[in-house]
Amino acid sequence: MVRIAVVEDEAVSRTLLRDYLRRYGEERTLHIDATYFTDGAAIVGDYKPVYDIILMDIQMAHLDGMSAARAIREVDQEVILVFITSAPQFAINGYEVGALSYLLKPLPWFAFSQELDRCMRALAKRQRASLLLQSGATTHRVDVADIVYAESVKHRIDVHTLSGVYSVVSTLKAMEAELAGHNFFRSNSCYLVSLAHVRGVSDHECLMTGGDRLRISRPRRKAFMSALADYAGGID
Template identity: 30%
Template sequence: MRAHLARFGAEKGVRFQVEVLSSALELLDSDHQCDIYFLDIGLPGINGMEAAQIIRQADEATPIVFVTDLAQYAVRGYSVDALDFMLKPVRYEDFALRMGRALRVLQRNAGATLSLPTADGLRIVRLADIVYVEILKHDLYWHIEGEAEPIRQRGSLKAAEEELGTQSFCRIAASHIVNMAHVVRLRSGSVTMSDGSELAISHSRKAEATKALARFAGVGA
């Protein structure tokens, strides 16, 4: 797991601080703040499922991933709202796929926001809610999840790209930046977004964009 986290972090440009505890009791008896729990089930004393039930009494949001060889517990995982199960031995490809999903959940939970000055005043939007950004002439159009009309703003796509960063957003053409968490289908020359929009990937950015999208989804190296 340490090796998988190190490799995943290097590929995604994410730094992890890892703390390893020898028992669930050690976890529950002290104040360990974390962004995600990886719990074995077959632990001495209080098992991982029991520990998860205790955690959920005070913490309903932090993702819990069970890493175990006890597949029969998978159904019970729903009772503690487990994000996922990883069966031992954990292959890296399987780990990366599930860790990519976990990061998307963490991003939604983090609630990072962006301030957009518009003609109608300042709009505060969550990064997780941005589906994609496009530019027409000198105006940016921010397409937001659940909103019928995009937010219009004067600006450049380059400035938007720098503000959004590359961890979850990818420039697929001279006119479009997409939120990779909202990509529901990748074709050879286009992506389909969660709002149903199909956006073309430019030839000059195809290799880089395809690689970024595959890595974000946890597919390939």
């Protein structure tokens, strides 16, 4: 599934884009989950980094597309941005917000489908497994590859990543289910460890990326070492 946000204040253009996205999904056998906004202010307000692609009109009444894109980039560096405009001179500054490209109105189907193909290729290159973590009032998109370990602390989970620690209301069991298939293993009742970030094992501890030492419980040690050996040998 690909999540696409369409930000367009003209009803006729929104309808055209809705039809194009439906046609694109049917022709490419792709499930597209599209959300539509009528102004830049509508998407920026309470924005969460849940979209793969944003198709953004530039000239809008309340908050123009470039200003909206700047605000989005403050919290989401990964989403693919494509501007849609009838005035190409307004799109030349798209590099400031890392826009992939821009499309000119009136928008023909062929140009749209070709550009969306380009977006899909870019998405495939950059897309990594990720989790959305609700930490306080903020939602963070975290690459699974950047998670070092998850720690159960009372009624929350502290997710230790390469860039920091996110505290979320969850359980280790729920986190383990979310990370299934990504080479995580319970070293004891408190820790869910990324095998990719284990730097060494001594006695009943594992040394993690960043220097933390985590306890391996005696009952789990044999299974933990077996899982680590399988991972090191390239067995998923």
